[in-house]
Amino acid sequence: MVDLAALLRTTFGFEGFRGVQRQVVDRVLAGANTLAVMPTGAGKSLCYQLPALAMPGTCIVISPLIALMHDQLRAAEAVGIRAATLTSVDTNQAETRARFRSGDLDLLYVAPERASSEGFRRLLGEGRLSLFAIDEAHCVSEWGHDFRPDYRLLKPLMDAHPDVPRLALTATADAHTRADILTQLGIPDDGLIVAGFDRPNIRYAITPKANTARQIAALIAETPGPGIVYAQTRSGAEKLAGQLAATGRPTRAYHAGLDPAVRARNQADFVASEDMVIVATVAFGMGIDKPDVRFVAHAGIPKSIEAYYQETGRAGRDGDPSVAHMFWGAEDFARARARLNEVDEARLAGERARLDALAGLVETPGCRRAVLLRHFGEDPPETCGNCDNCLNAPGVIDATETARKLLSAVYRTGQSFGIGHVEKVLTGANDDRIDRLGHDRLSVFGIVAGEEAGLIRPLARALQARGSLVPTEHGGLALGGDARAILKGEAAVEIVVPPKRERRRRADRSAAANPIGDPLFEALRAARRDLAKEAGVPPYVVFHDSVLRDMARLRPRDLSEMALVSGVGARKLEAYGDAFLAVVREWA
Structure with a gap:
């Protein structure tokens, strides 16, 4: 049996698992098919990278975008994982296929379009597989917000290798989408692990x-x-x-x-x-x-x-x-509700519910x-x-009466004018257009004044967000949703009054990364910048800021102490340990 704790420490520099990582890894190593719903930043990639190191064969990682694959490849290689991508922009495809056949790869990243091709199916039969990892798995569901039809072709591909476990990973899936992912990828209901969605930071x-x-x-x-x-x-x-x-x-x-x-x-x-x-x-x-x-x-x-x-x-x-x-702004919801007219009938109820939920978040x-x-x-x-x-x-204001006045004005002016004209009617403005149209003779003319007049614009925005007001073809406003219920006194309207924004000072550029202003941390950051430029990688691939903060706090005196810093694995210790030790010693 592989010592997972030792592998975690030497490869990734971590002393232990986070959240549900151990639960997911244990299922994979037991050969069980799994869907892991984990928030971004919770360490989803480790859930397939660690088993890929612990199991014989190659883990096939299906990922939706070439840029994402190349980022993941860079990060994997930085910690010593044998990895490759097989994409349309790679010029070393023959070499990558040869490495796969010879068992020289822990991870092979491919897009769903390539994974479902006949040529790739044949290639899989020429090497040993350890795991299928389906990243951004919500793309398989028509209920997901990033539906990719080629994800639907992955189940037959994996079914052809019934002894190879499959691990689907996503950060974004509601209950309906999760159920669809399980069905589409052939994962049993008891294979679902939900880590929670909170991102407290x-x-x-x-x-x-x-x-x-x-x-x-x-x-x-x-x-x-x-x-x-x-x-x-x-x-x-x-x-x-x-x-x-x-x-x-x-x-x-x-x-x-x-x-x-x-x-x-x-x-x-x-x-x-x-x-x-x-x-x-x-x-x-x-x-x-x-x-x-x-x-x-x-x-x-x-x-x-x-x-x-x-x-x-x-x-x-x-x-x-x-x-x-x-x-x-109100125009955002107006455009979004107008787009609902182009949605297929089968998806309309779901899309309308999504937009209503977003309006609820906003309001x-x-x-x-x-x-x-x-x-x-x-x-x-x-x-x-x-x-x-x-x-x-x-603050929250009961604006039901003002809402009834506003909706009544929209209705009585013919449901074809924008909020600017309706506002002038309600406040009794002296306006040639109002006079010409006879809107100064309407019962709603001049019925709003004083502080109530200040509610018209935010109220119109809130009513458009909830769908009580909808845009017309020519930019006017018409009644929609629960407008008639509001007019009849059957529905209430509350609006949020935002607190006054406090003027904040311009932030120091380094304040977020270095909240205590430690000069050693800034020196370590400068060293990281130089090493990253030399290696042709982004600075975070060398070390995250949190690792540098730990270095500044612990001030390791030698490589053995540097190895105890969380996030410093064996490969990075070998590549960068001496350079960062030199900075620490200079400041010590």
Whole structure:
């Protein structure tokens, strides 16, 4: 029997397993098929890497994106795992196939499209297999937010090797999606292991849009370290990247419309950087295995809570404090509800429910984390202490009467005008267009005044989020959802009044990574930067910040003490130990 504890220590530099890792690894080593739902940053890759080292043969890792595979390959090789990728951009495919046939690989990464090809099926028959690992397994489900049809072809491939265990891994799957994954990949119900979805190191915040570029620039100014900003369109990503470059932080754009060479360079620059901001469409992210992202901002709503969880999960994978901040507007929900008209009837109810759930997250006056976790079937505490609503509770106003006035005005003006015109009618504005249309003679003209007038815009935004107001073809507003129930007094409307934002000071660039201002840590970081550049890898591949903080705290005097630092395995000790010891000795 392989000594797993020794393998964990010497290869990865860890003294023990985290969370459900041991449970998953034990099932794999026992030959049992398993679906592990584990939050990003919980160490999913170790759940197949360790068995791949402990078992004879090659573990086939099915992963959805080439960039992700190459990131994972780099990280695996850095700790001494024999690994390779077989992708369309690899020029050494013949060598990789030969290594597989001869048993010279612990891990072989492939995309689902290649895995399901006839040529790859034949190749599998020419070598010894230890395990099938299906990464981002939610892609197999039509209920998942990243459905990839080729994942549906993996079960026949694995069924052809019934003695090889299969391990599916995902960070994002609600109960319905989990059940579908089990069915599609041939995993029994008792093979499900759910580690929980909480990411306690991420601080969630959601804010109505005012000036989005200025709001995100403020977030960047107060949050040091690398960050991802999600824009909703390609042109929006380009424009926002230009605006945010004025913050002084290096900034790049990323979307599918860029020249492939530019896109690849921008991604590589971001992965290697310790403070870059990348402004991207959702085409960016799943292929990024970067643990030190300090913030993720959304310049508009994501597709669903599942997508939001997946995208915000790219922050803080190293376990250090991170921020996820969404900026949203009524127009985001208007566009999203308009897109529901294009959805197949079979999927319509599910997509509408997803959008309603997202509206609930955005509009809640309670704990954001609790809403997220309840969506994934958990029973969290009522407060988390690390989201905007828990840290600075908003006020809640019963706006039912104002909502009835607003909806009545929309109805009486013909359900074809935008909120600007409706607001003028309600407040009795002196306006030529209102006079010309005769809207000054309506019963709703001038019925809102004083403080109540200030509620019209946030109320319209909230009603659009919940679907009580929907966009017309020409940009107006019409009644939808529960609007008639509100008008009849059968449904109440409460809106959140955000607390006043405190002005924060611009953050020190190194503050997030080095909260106590230790100069030795900064020196170790500088050494890491040089070693990474020399090796042609991102700094985090050498060591995570948490490892450097432990080095600065423990101040090892020799290689034997350096080996006791968590995250320093045998291969990295050999490659980098002396260089970091020299820095520690210089400061000691």
